[in-house]
Amino acid sequence: MGWLMWSCQLLCLQLVLLHSLSFALLVFSTSHEQSSALLHFKFKQLFSFVESGAYRSCDTQLHYPKMKYWKEDIDCCTREGVTCDMVTGHLIGLDLNCSWLYGRIPSNSSLFLLSHLKKLNLASNDFNLSEIPFNFVRFPSLIHLILSSSNFYCQVPFEITHLSKLISLDLAVNGLDEGVLTLKTPVMEGIVHNLTELEELVLDDVTMSTVGPGYLTNLSSSLTLLSISVCQSHGSFPENIFHFPNLRTLELSGNYLLTCSFPKVNWSSPLMYLDVSSTQFSGxxxxxxxxxxxxxxxxxxxxxxxxSIPTSLVISHSCHI
Known part of the structure; x- marks a missing residue:
């Protein structure tokens, strides 16, 4: 009986060791593939050393080509801007904000091999009036996509609306220096119907002249931030958005033909920031x-x-008017 118990314990130990070895080999293989994909992206993607309007939002100390300093002989998870899952080794975050990236991201870019990405930040680069790649759909786990002030052009691709796990989507345009980025009605419909977990939506200076404000009514009730300033939005803004239970920031400024009135009764919400300047809000x-x-x-x-503005707001030290 003792010999049988000892044999069982030995077998269990062997199975544990085999599983650990297999997992280690898998992590090593994953790390190698990710490292190769990153380095290939580095070598193929152009850099711009010419000052661009896309860089205006960058902190001077954080404004430099991060990928230029990536080394081949180190773990890719230790490279600047890279975040990995400590358990699986999967690359889950890539932050190349203000990294001097320049030119089009081709559809066959090795960037799209990073299939486990959860956060991608390409803000404040200069993609030189190229289109937003439709291949972002190859990141099914993506929860944060930040492409603001990066000089993209043409139409927001419908494929972005397939990223059903998105929590934040930022496509804001630097209106002073960039081309025209347009969001059409089918894309807004896709955002409403598919991005049901969305908490932050930023579309400042994205042209939305063909999108009726009524589509915003059915945005996720989880929304905490909605920013659509200077979007050429016109018509009646849906009053029910003022009652969204989690909305803290609402930025509508610069939509000169957008109309609405503030709710007259039962208006209680966690709103902290409200900007409706340069609109036709009235009443x-x-x-x-x-x-x-x-x-x-x-x-x-x-x-x-x-x-007049209610006295309690005028004398409030916590509210800036």
Whole structure:
């Protein structure tokens, strides 16, 4: 009996060791493949050493070509801008914000081999009026996609709406120096119907002139931030968005033909930042705005409101008007 128990324990130990070895080999193989993909992306992607408007939002100390300093002989997970899962070894984050990337990302770029990516930040680079690659759909686990101020052009691809796990999507354009990025109605419909986990949507300076504001009504109720300033949005902005239960930031400024009035009753929400400046918002300045106990910033310049701002907001030290 003792011999049988000893044999079972030995077999269990062998199985554990075999599993550990297999897992280690898998992690090593994964790491090697990821490292090769990153280095290939580095060697194929152009860099710009000419000042671009896309770099204006960059901190001077963080504005340099990160990939230029990637070395071949080190673990890819230790390279700047790279985040890996500590258990699986999968590369899950790539932050190349303000990294002097230049030119088009080709559809066969090795970047798209990083299939486990959860966060991708390519903000404040200069992709030289190229289109946003439709191959971002090859990142099925992506939860954060940040492409703001990167000089993309043409239309937002519908394929982005297939990234159903997205929590934040930032496509904001630097309107002073970049080309025109357009979001069409089918893409907005896809965002509404497919991105049900979305918490942050930033589309500043993206042309949305053909998208009726009514589509925004059905955005995820998880939304905490909605920013669509200077989008050529026009028509009636849906009042129900003011009642979204988690919305903290609402930025609508610069949409000169956008109309609406503030809710007159039962307006209580966690809004902290509200900017409707340079719109055609109008009507009585409702006392219900006093119910926004968390409000810290209110901008209603160049609107058509009548009446005065509630005294409680004017004298509040926590709310900037």
């Amino acid at each position: 009585e300045m409702s006392d219900s705005i006093e119910n926004l106990k968390s409000l810290e910033h209110l901008d209603i310049r160049s609107c058509m409101f009548i009446g």
